[in-house]
Amino acid sequence: MKGWRLTTAASCALGALFALQLVFWGADEEGIRVVVRASARTSIVLFSLAFGASSAWAFWRNGATKWLLANRRYVGVSYAVSHAFHALALVALYQASAEFRADLNIVTLGGGGLAYAFTLAMALTSTDAAVAALGRRRWHLLHTVGGWYIWVIFAQSYLPRAIEMPSYLPAGALVLAVAAARLARRVRRPAAAGA
Secondary structure (H helix, E strand, C coil): CCHHHHHHHHHHHHHHHHHHHHHHHCCCHHHHHHHHHHHHHHHHHHHHHHHCHHHHHHHCCCHHHHHHHHCHHHHHHHHHHHHHHHHHHHHHHHHHCHHHHHHCCHHHHHHHHHHHHHHHHHHHCCCHHHHHHHCHHHHHHHHHHHHHHHHHHHHHHHHHHHHHCHHHHHHHHHHHHHHHHHHHHHHHHHHHHHC
């Protein structure tokens, strides 16, 4: 599966997963929190796959990384869909939980809100027509700055938790691995050019 069919299939699968969780856990605060956690995890996986696709191809050339590189646009839009589900779950949690409302602050809202703005902008510009309209240089700047900003939000969300709770270690390791691969690729590129 590839192209927009991949995004459609991923979106349907995500919607079904979260709906089943609400059926199983209930649509009260506990069930909503399950969906919040699950949608955060699907978002970080899909984001990491898209953000790390070119680095994966640079270091591990095989059929899987070739497919990922060719389809990173569609994986990236699938991340945006997953994060839209996450936003809906957060809105539902805001309505259901006084504790959640009390814990919100301007830093969380501002930082998370900017990540959502980048996610939306990157999703809306994930077409050939958008690249042509923006120009390759501006498009690349948007997706690079936006990608790293979203990475920072995931890092500050998962890395402290990974230190305290073993269940967060896989997500924390994924966050670090993607950044390490991207930075290593940048370091290697000038060295390869000078060789």
